[in-house]
Amino acid sequence: MDKIVVGIDGSETARRALEWAAAEARLRGARLVVVHAWQQPAAALMSPYAPLLADPGSLAETARQTLTDTLKAADLSGLASEPEQLVVQGAAASALIDAAENSLLLVVGSRGRGGVAGLLLGSVSRQVAHESTVPVVIIPPTATASDAQTRERDG
Numbered sequence: 001m002d003k004i005v006v007g008i009d010g011s012e013t014a015r016r017a018l019e020w021a022a023a024e025a026r027l028r029g030a031r032l033v034v035v036h037a038w039q040q041p042a043a044a045l046m047s048p049y050a051p052l053l054a055d056p057g058s059l060a061e062t063a064r065q066t067l068t069d070t071l072k073a074a075d076l077s078g079l080a081s082e083p084e085q086l087v088v089q090g091a092a093a094s095a096l097i098d099a100a101e102n103s104l105l106l107v108v109g110s111r112g113r114g115g116v117a118g119l120l121l122g123s124v125s126r127q128v129a130h131e132s133t134v135p136v137v138i139i140p141p142t143a144t145a146s147d148a149q150t151r152e153r154d155g
């Protein structure tokens with residue numbers, strides 16, 4: 001079965017990207033794979049307090065929780081199969097590009113949680129747009145599902 005991959009980081013823009021990806025998965029009868037990548041903060045690794053600041057167990061737990069919370073907050077009704085959840089330790093853009101191998105589409109938000117206000121694209125969406133080998137869809141913060149997507153959901 002074809003799959004659509006979407007990256008989430010806990011932001012509202014990523015939640016919208018997830019809903020757009022879900023609508024597209026409905027339309028195409030594809031599987032939906034929801035990916036969240038997490039990393040040890042570099043600053044914490046260099047600190048003498050590293051064990052306190054960046055316990056890998058609790059970082060992984062937070063990452064799983066981020067994924068669960070985002071899935072709960074999104075409209076994922078009417079999918080052909082349950083969305084697959086993927087929590088990956090590593091850099092977000094490469095994690096997304098790897099997960100999206102052989103997929104129909106890779107979907108990301110234009111911006112995420114971090115970053116410098118005013119930039120059009122965050123570093124993850126920018127890197128993905130440059131390096132992905134599958135088509136990339138970048139969802140701006142104000143986007144809603146297309147008419148065709150909505151018709152498909154509402155029948």
Ligand SMILES: Nc1ncnc2c1ncn2[C@@H]1O[C@H](COP(=O)(O)OP(=O)(O)OP(=O)(O)O)[C@@H](O)[C@H]1O
Binds near residue numbers: 013113116
């Ligand atoms: N850790 C992550 N795991 C999975 N997907 C992610 C992750 N971080 C970002 N994304 C995806 O990339 C989109 C854009 O986020 P990005 O990180 O590029 O913007 P930003 O946080 O505003 O800027 P920056 O991180 O460069 O400071 C998000 O909406 C989400 O779809």
Ligand SMILES: [Mg+2]
Binds near residue numbers: 113114123
């Ligand atoms: Mg970010």
